[in-house]
Amino acid sequence: MQRLGKNHGRYFGETIDIHAVLREVETAAQSHGWTSEIFHETGDFKWFALHRPSRVTPHASRIYMSAGIHGDEPAGPLAALKLIQENRWPEHAEIFLLPCLNPAGFTLNKRENTDGIDLNRDYRNPKAAETRAHIAWLERQPKFDLYLCLHEDWESHGFYLYEQNPDQKISHAEKMIAAVKSVCPVDLSEIIEGRAAHNGIIRPNRSPPERPDWPEALYLISHKSRQGCTLEAPSDFMLATRVAALVAAVNAAMDF
């Protein structure tokens, strides 16, 4: 599988019609019995959270998943759509799914929102209205057993992920990487984004208070969950390959 060689300095690959994708997400979610809550709206954009209750009680695993916080990373919302359409969730899973945290960014094909704010650096002292609305929504939710944030990296050589697991719970990272390997190359570099990596896995060791500019994942690990992963599909590969990589990784993480 070859890199496309399109990305120079930023993402230059395929773009999506985010309104159309989110309409499909809502239709698929409705037909599979999800409930939907709009937690923020501006212009013709709306931010919504989907919820699928566990089919068994009382031992549900609560899983939180988000996508589309960066508007130049189309595989995340498309993977969310595919996962909802495939409807292969484990019976015990209660799922909270936010399919797009930066819809306006997608119309610009830009990482940031319309005000130029990188929302994924805005979770410590939030400036953006959509971050504040997202945090207010999170504060109304129970704690999650696992979080998964779906992203893409325009310059990586393959798929990789960041894992946060401060309590040393059973890790899902290795089996996610193993599942991805059958559909997409994994970035085996020893340094990725300036951090030590091993077999496509980065385990950051800086504690959240040391960072001034929290991404969503640091908010989640500080307030909502004790375990989770940020998934990074390589956006210089075919879009279908990146979507397949994210879907494979999520399905592998679910199967615990």
Ligand SMILES: [Zn+2]
């Ligand atoms: Zn991203």
